[in-house]
Amino acid sequence: MPGGQLEREEKISVELTEEVLQCMDVGLIFRDYNCKISSLDFHRTANYLVTASDDESIRLYDVGNATMLKTINSKKYGVDLVCFTPHPTTVIYSSKNGWDESLRLLSLHDNKYLRYFKGHHDRVVSLSLCSRKEWFISGSLDRTVLLWDQRTEKCQGLLRVQGRPAVAYDDQGLVFAIAFEGGYVRMFDARRYEKGPFDIFSVGGDKSETHVVKFSNDGRLMLLTTVDGYIHVLDSFNGTLLSSFKVAPVTGGGTLEASFSPDGMFVISGSGNGSVHAWSVRTGKEVASWTSIESDPPVIKWASGALMFATGSTELSFWTPDLSKLSSMLGTK
Known part of the structure; x- marks a missing residue:
């Protein structure tokens, strides 16, 4: 094409x-x-798109100007799913390394981890953020769904x-x-x-x-x-x-x-x-x-x-x- x-x-x-x-x-x-894109997300209000790929990178794009703004590597943890938070340069993403299934709140602006969310014991295969509040939910192959608040590391609820x-x-x-x-x-x-x-x-x-x-x-x-x-x-x-x-x-x-x-x-x-x-x-x-x-x-x-x-x-x-x-x-x- x-x-x-x-x-x-x-x-x-x-x-x-x-x-x-x-x-x-x-x-x-x-x-x-270099590898397959595993996830992408548009920001709800800003003109940004973010991708995660199997080459262990997260990439941020300015959609209006059709440019890639930056690439952030996650070589230690890998990256699988990625979602924007309400802030246009902050994302939550899941790991893809087989040994640490934590979710991470990452600032793309300065490449800093703001919070780790630990609780899953197998690959996270579904992730959804609440657009109106600080909540998000994650579903894993460990047969649990965990409910989270972005402001705290501990999960707020667990459903089997x-x-x-x-x-x-x-x-x-x-x-x-x-x-x-x-x-x-x-x-x-x-x-x-x-x-x-x-x-x-x-x-x-x-x-x-x-x-x-x-x-x-x-x-x-x-x-x-x-x-x-x-x-x-x-x-x-x-x-x-x-x-x-x-x-x-x-x-x-x-x-x-x-x-x-x-x-x-x-x-x-x-x-x-x-x-x-x-x-x-x-x-x-x-x-x-x-x-x-x-x-x-x-x-x-x-x-x-x-x-x-x-x-x-x-x-x-x-x-x-x-x-x-x-x-x-x-x-x-």
């Missing part, structure tokens, strides 16, 4: 439609990675789960979800989690291992991905299964990722064969797809409030609408 300059979409008033999605293309590529857990806060920070093998999602009141789930949803026939659970920005929907290549979209209030999308299953230990568009009307996802897909939540149909020379599922996330998403494999790609292609498409109708 061609590289180029990143379009400044905030200056262009374009509504996200199926036609716009079909015209999404790679606007900029960073190819200087079955198999590999996927965790997510809703946008308001009032509810969090834990999904796990068997197609089940437990819903918790963040203020009364110790009382157990207030509801349990089931996606039905898909009993495979869960990879990711996420809420839409308005909190009305959630998506769930599984190793068998399914992306399920549910009503987050009553658990009704609204649609299921199917891609190539995941093999070799990869993770199937998906992300809601900012308006919650579309889902973008990776695939077990490296391709990228876009789906309509309203109709349940695939509206666009893009092939890839990669064979592993990419990490993928939509930017908050922008006509842009990013994918990460052995390179980092920013996707924006090709306006000339869109004009040509609309001109033929």
Whole structure:
């Protein structure tokens, strides 16, 4: 796919439609990675993106200026998952070294650890930060979900789960979800989690291992991905299964990722064969797809409030609408 300059979409008033999605293309590529990108995250308010990769590095990008600001190495601990805190140059990340499963609060500004969060005894496979408070949750292969406050090193709560857990806060920070093998999602009141789930949803026939659970920005929907290549979209209030999308299953230990568009009307996802897909939540149909020379599922996330998403494999790609292609498409109708 061609590289180029990143379009400044905030200056262009374009509504996200199926036609716009079909015209999404790679606007900029960073190819200087030596290993696979394991995680990426957009900051909610600042124009920043952060990545973690298997070369044990964390990289910070200025999205608006299409530049990499800095690289920080984590050779001692490794790095797997990374998430922004509300502060645009502070992140929480998980280790990937097999001997220390602590989470770390890191200042990217001066490369200093601000806090260590110790409690897990196996790899952390899911991490979600509450956007409204200092809380975050982590799910591990040690079959626990731990609840944390960024201001203290000790975990604030522990929940035991079955198999590999996927965790997510809703946008308001009032509810969090834990999904796990068997197609089940437990819903918790963040203020009364110790009382157990207030509801349990089931996606039905898909009993495979869960990879990711996420809420839409308005909190009305959630998506769930599984190793068998399914992306399920549910009503987050009553658990009704609204649609299921199917891609190539995941093999070799990869993770199937998906992300809601900012308006919650579309889902973008990776695939077990490296391709990228876009789906309509309203109709349940695939509206666009893009092939890839990669064979592993990419990490993928939509930017908050922008006509842009990013994918990460052995390179980092920013996707924006090709306006000339869109004009040509609309001109033929």
